[in-house]
Amino acid sequence: MSTPCSRVVHLTIDDIVHDNDQVLPRLGEPASQVPAPFAELLLTWIDSRDNMNTATNRDSRWVFPGRRAGQPLHPGSLSSQLNDLGISTTAVRTAAIRQQVLEMPAPVVADALGYHHKTTTRLLNETGGTWSRYAAGDHKRSPTGWVPRGSGDS
Template identity: 30%
Template sequence: MATGQAAISHETFHDLPSDRAHYYLRDLLAAVGVLEPYEPRIERITPWLTEQTTPLTPAHRQTIEQFAHWSVIRRLRHAADRDQLTKGAVQGARYQIKKTIELLAWLEHRDTTITDATQTHIEAYLDSTTTSTVTIIAQFTRWLADTGTNTHVSVASLPPSKAAVTMTDDERWRHVRTLLHDDSIRLYVRIGGLFMLLFAQSLTSISRMRADQIDITNPDRVTVAFRHEPVQMPEPLGALLREQLTRRAHASYASRDNGWLFPGGRPGRHLLTENFRGALVDLSIHPHSARHAALFSLATEVPHMILAQTLGISHTNAITWAALAARDWSGYIPHRAAQ
């Protein structure tokens, strides 16, 4: 590329080895604007899909490719456009495609195509599958109906799981004390875990926070704008945030900074949620349980409309947790107006 023997383009990388060195160079060129932005985790699904569908008949191969590209991968691209794509989402997409391929292979063994499949076929297949597979096949049958591929089969969707709290308040505060005072834990893990345990932030939101969301201009306090309204940080969390900003200023991030509070190893990208999740689980802090415990605790103390406004969660989610905490904040606004 440097000598002009190859074009500086994404197409050139398609013909180069798929290894870490080439991935890094391609990410670097995209980060500095030489190449157009791209999402490698999505792009790598296409060759994998071709390999997975090889055993299928041409008709079924075409069906699964259409479903994968226009439904599953399209959903991933929307998440990537919002900078909300996670490793779990990509793995889930691959799993969804794989389970759908297994259904098509099952039908082929019975000399049936997906266009000719009946409700009896689908129910017979689901008799020996897991709950997660039922959910996946339900999504696939909806796509079949929407595209007119097969309008005679359907699977009822399972009801969404209700909010639940599995971490006690004592456990939550024990984890908070550990993260506040254990200097052997990596700084980004301490800050991310405290944002989750104290302010119910999701790992997805934490990983893509920007440095300008932190305000340290006042020497007596540190504030964080999780959404619009700044929230004052308790100490020593405020001190940890000052240290993180100092490290960013002194470190040589070069092209991979891009304003992220937690810059990642890939040029121009933030730290992945998996970096936070893996480190927290190693400390016996399970993110799902920890965030639910924080939401429950906050919902007992703060009106749901304030939670949604300051923490960046939806009003519906805030109301759900207020109901679970058995707190009725309907009189909050008239009471505030009266004062």
């Protein structure tokens, strides 16, 4: 799943777990493993982070330290740098959400990610997903007055 730049810039080096051959950033619980090529790049980045050569940032724990003392990189700056590399954060995020609505109901994805239900339903329709008849809401309880068939009350 794609994570917004606003969350990524708040990662500290303590949030990157290096366990044997696995690199696991803690963006949620449990931490998610990143693929080998990206894992190596991430570890190399941590060892040679930008904005570390000033007196105010020498001990910064941010994975993406900002120019201001004690502050992470601004999310817009990270997004801009990714766009300069040819990585569209909007396209990546949309692709990740489209994958999610193929795997689970659009209202569930909307609630989990904080999107409007209409947005995830539109993305579901664009992908040709099969969750179109899913009714959002609490499915643990029956409507008032509802009696299941075959309950002997016929």
